[in-house]
Amino acid sequence: MKSAPAKYAILFFACVLFHILGTWSLPLIDRDEPRFAEASREMIERGNYIVPYFNNQLRLDKPPLTYWAQVASYHIFGENDFAARLPSAIAAALTALLIFVWGRRVGGERLAWWAAIIFTLSLQTFVHAKAAVADMWLVLFMTTAHWAGYELLIDSNRAAARPAVASYPQSRWWLTFYLALALGFLAKGPIAWTPLLTVAVVIIYCRDWQVARRFKFVVGILLTLVLVALWGIPALIQTRGEFFRVGIGRHVVGRSLMTLEGHGASSLGMYALLLPFYFVTVFISFFPWSIKVPWLVGKLWRNREAGVGALGYNRTRVDAYLLSGIAVVFVIFTLVSTKLPHYTLPAFPLLALLLARHWHQTAADGSRRSQFASIAIAIACVWISVALVVPPMLARFFPAHQLFQVSRESLQPNMQFAAVEFQEPSL
Secondary structure, three states: OOOHHHHHHHHHHHHHHHHHOOOOOOOOOOOHHHHHHHHHHHHHHHOOOOOOEEOOEEOOOOOOHHHHHHHHHHHHHOOOHHHHHHHHHHHHHHHHHHHHHHHHHHHOHHHHHHHHHHHHOOHHHHHHOOOOOOHHHHHHHHHHHHHHHHHHHOOOOOOOOOOOOOOOOHHHHHHHHHHHHHHHHHHHOHHHHHHHHHHHHHHHHHOOOOHHHHHOHHHHHHHHHHHHHHHHHHHHHHHOOHHHHHHHHHHHHHHHHOOEOOEEOOOHHHHHHOOOHHHHHHHHHOOOHHHHHHHHHHHHHHOHHHOOOOOOOOHHHHHHHHHHHHHHHHHHHHHOOEOOHHHHHHHHHHHHHHHHHHHHHHHHHOOOOOOHHHHHHHHHHHHHHHHHHHHHHHHOOOHHHHHHHHHHHHOOOOOOOOOOOOOOOOO
16 A cells, blocks of 8 residues: 555656646647746846746736746756746646645545546646646645635534544644735735635634634735735836736736626626626536536535534535635636636636545445546546647647748747747637
């Protein structure tokens, strides 16, 4: 029997290998990948690790954590497409590892494996773990905060649903919770603070105000703000406040109230029509496991009479927490005007845990042997085939790739190279 560290290592490195397959075969695509990759390269060139630039212009769309990760990757593997995408693969693998450890504490090792596999093999994870963007880092730190919040809410000595494993001091979970909120902000801004809303919803629903004291919200939020300010204040000084005006004003407030870059509703009627957007696209984003979502909803509905008492330490309380986290993410992005299918990706670790928990429970209670392992292996084989076959086939259709192939023999180190009046279609 393998030790816990050995299992963690196997899961982590298997996920990294799974996610990096094919990342070297496809040029950087869409708007965001080239912008992140180039901004990280210019960060090295300028020696300025506080404020990112793109084509010598301030790039204030996102905080710097993703750029820092790409810079580290460039130093090790060189400035190339693979190195730009590797940090996302690592973040996705770390998220799967967190889900596994959290899952063990929720319902045992088998459930933990199922949850980690469900998350890893869902379509949006498969796509964004291979993309040179900030989303997987946001998912990682939001998952960390959600797990820490769960541990603070559910007493480790009384949670009936948790196996007998070592518990940790509340102070450690408290620090982890607010540190994750700070790092999540540095990954993609204030949306990383939604775990605070998850905790608030559960506390209000359970009507136990004593548990709120464990979070020490005022002190914790101040700690988070101080940690963010270590980067934020120098960034505001260097940009004379532009980072706040553009990063928060345009890309948070503006994205919420109006459509950015053509993604979302351009009128009130279209906004109302798109309200169910994420409740429909989840069947694509969470594919193939979304096939089980109607079954999961039905099972939860049938079990609704069990309810959640006033902080009654029972199995349904785990469901209440996971459901609250999922609902908070979906509701927030449902109300935001700008819409893209992957915005709800931070809810997928919670959805994976919830689905694994009930699927595993049903399999354990039934007489028929579960087919989960066979299904997971088949799905993994399909995704591996897609990763190895599709990118090389698609690469030759990208004008940027064709341009590079034609000009590569003429390019020399430190040569200035640009495309004039060239515009590649965006996804």
